[in-house]
Amino acid sequence: MLYLVPTPIGNREDMTARAIRLLGEADLILAEDTRTSRPLMQHYGVETPLRAYHAHNEHKVVDGLVAELKEGATYALITDAGTPGISDPGFLLVRACREAGVEVSCLPGPAAFVAALAASGIPCDRFHFEGFLPHKKGRQTRLQYLAELPHTFALYESPHRIAKLLGQLEEHCGPDRLACVAREISKLHEEITTAPLSALKADYAARGKVKGEIVVVVAGR
Missing domain, CATH: 3.40.1010.10 (Tetrapyrrole methylase, N-terminal domain)
Known part of the structure; x- marks a missing residue:
């Protein structure tokens, strides 16, 4: 067993x-x-x-x-x-x-993307879970694919690449697309922010070094 x-x-x-x-x-x-x-x-x-x-x-x-x-x-x-x-x-x-x-x-139990989806306020009756994007080869292709999805999608990203990812998502999905960044879920400094991609990009670009596990949830097209 x-x-x-x-x-x-x-x-x-x-x-x-x-x-x-x-x-x-x-x-x-x-x-x-x-x-x-x-x-x-x-x-x-x-x-x-x-x-x-x-x-x-x-x-x-x-x-x-x-x-x-x-x-x-x-x-x-x-x-x-x-x-x-x-x-x-x-x-x-x-x-x-x-x-x-x-x-x-x-056993049923914790999964970061599920918690982020539920807490985001973005429709999650249908969704696509992407996990981690490729760092280089194939990354742009996946971003183009995700941007065209009609339903919500969720990504994992490392803290030192989150600002870059948000900029790429804004480029492919548009500045007004609603998204959520969920950081440090279930930990002491949990932070879940839902806003247009342009606002999230500006926020994280201004922060400099970021720590913690991160899930990004993006509304469908």
Whole structure:
């Protein structure tokens, strides 16, 4: 059995009782970064061993993990924050488990783009989740595609590129297109601002250095 266990994207109180129980009952916890996850496990008194499972080793270890699961092991997969497989490692292992007949269950839990969509005030009955854009090759093509969508779309972006992204979105979508920048969701300095792209671009261009995890939500055309 493989459990996908979401972990808090900010406030540790967002951890569910079921998640804590299953992490404690698992034979092993597969963690994106054991250094990040160990303090969280210690906070909740979870003593299950941790093993690294991340983007740099998943292709090498996935077959061995599936073999162990087929022999009867129960593992929990976590990432640094949020739901495994959503812009984080997880897909390869889940696919391999499905193909091998290993049962997989995903607990409901935090996902930054879902929280940003719900809090943005921008229609979210239909939406497109893009995740991170390419840094260089293909970036303009994706931006052109997104600008033409008739429904809301959501992006992830790093803090040192947010001003540049907002400028590119304004160029492709127009200065009056409504958007939202959600920063540090569920953390002490949470900030969610909804305004036209021109205003958001000016705001973040004037800030200089920005910190934190960022989701950008943009209204459809």
